[in-house]
Amino acid sequence: MNARTLYQKLVDAHTVARLDTQNVLLFCDLHLMNEYTSPQAFAGLHEQGRGVAMPGQNVATVSHIIPTHAVAHRVIHDPASALQASNLKRNCERHGIALFDTNDALQGIEHIIAPEHGMIRPGMVVICGDSHTTTYGALGALGFGIGTSEVEHVLATQTLVYRLAQDMRIRVDGRLPFGTTSKDLILMIISRIGAQGARGFAVEFCGEAIEALSIEARFTLCNMAVEAGARGALIAPDRKAVDYVLARAPDIAGDVRDAALAHWATLHSDADAAFQVEHRFDAAELAPYVSWGTSPDQAIPVDGTVPDATGPDSASIERAMQYTGLAAGTPMQGLAVQHVFIGSCTNARIEDLRAAARIVRGGRVAAGVRAMVVPGSGAVKAQAEAEGLAQAFIDAGFEWRRPGCSMCLAMNDDVLQPGQRCASTTNRNFEGRQGRGAITHLMSPAMAAAAALAGCITDVRTFAGVEEA
DSSP: OOOOOHHHHHHHHHEEEEOSSSEEEEEOSEEEEOTTTSHHHHHHHHHTTOOOSOGGGEEEEOOSSOOOOSOSSOOOOSHHHHHHHHHHHHHHHHHTOEEEOTTOTTOBOHHHHHHHTTOOOTTOEEEESSGGGGGGGGGTOEEEEOOHHHHHHHHHHSEEEEEOOEEEEEEEESOOOTTOOHHHHHHHHHHHHOTTTTTTEEEEEESHHHHHSOHHHHHHHHHGGGGGTOSEEEOOOOHHHHHHHHHHOTTOOHHHHHHHHHHHTTOSOOTTOOOSEEEEEEGGGOOOEEEOSSSTTSEEETTOBOOOSOSTTHHHHHHHHHHHTOOTTOBSTTOBOSEEEEOTTTSOSHHHHHHHHHHHTTOOOOTTOEEEEOOSBHHHHHHHHHTTHHHHHHHHTOEEOOSSOGGGSSSSSOOOOTTOEEEEOSSOOOTTTTSTTOEEEEOOHHHHHHHHHHTBOOOGGGSTTGGGO
């Protein structure tokens, strides 16, 4: 048999039928849904008189439109958003689909709750009407986002007409330097290869630096691979990944466990497998990164300056400078922020909150800055409160919120005002992403925490507590 990449192995194992040279009918092990990409799909299903083929392999959550205010019982007051949530509940009840509803104690962002409840296992194909489904590659699962019409097809058949991707390998040698994280690493990679640098490719990450990352750090890395255009992101499952899954999946026991471990051991690219494109990076070159513009690839080291509008990207650079109000040569350090947001499917896990809390302990949010922490799930919220992290944020002047997507995108009532700058742990800094006219600067949780205390973008490496981050 020809040598195959991990991506090819996963696709081959889930191919129901080959449709032509570029497309296959792909079986999907798990389909995740949210309240804003599923209503039209269910409506189409009902118009055709169809049911859901495999309800047990579909899971839903309310996360994007939900308010995150610190109240005991959440109520969605916006009529359109409330309708989306009620429609999702009604559809899930009708078809027997598990739902993490508005006031469920374990409610959260889909890409947080699925792994933490043991739903994601190596070798799976996982899909969702959300582009950051690439997150699950951290556990050796092929995850990717789909559109509304595809959601309907999956509900009806548990399969998807899937266009094959090419293979890209990104190797990162060495270890991450002091004060840097996987968020800095992925921002650096995207800035180097471009926002379309992985378009049409499934990316496999490997190398010493990747192996040293925790599973939660790998989630961050794979989550943002889509910002380089990747159609999937994968890391071959190792002992860390196996231990993570087994600790959260009590159903994997006995003979099932033995079979699973044997199968998972095969989930790696063959030694002589061919990749169409390969990139190699040295972790020693990494510094804390921050975005300056309106695309995740417009990011630079925190001690850098806004670039000149030259070369083939000059038009987009000029537009980004106009929107952000920055000029070429402007230093990132010292740039005042009015808001700090720690949250999102990229950086709202317990390790992210621990890293941020280490920075803020004993400090105080700067005057004129509004800072908020939104845990990614009810389970993360409860753990952070049990560990004293929540209190550390509250004592420092942060708002401690309920789980949800919150200020990652302006689909709820956590919205920035025009002209406000936000130090944000989210994944996108597009124009208006966090509010019309608002300006987003992407960075790690520790960097965002430091910005909250300083009142401006600052180098986290100068803060006490970063040594342990």
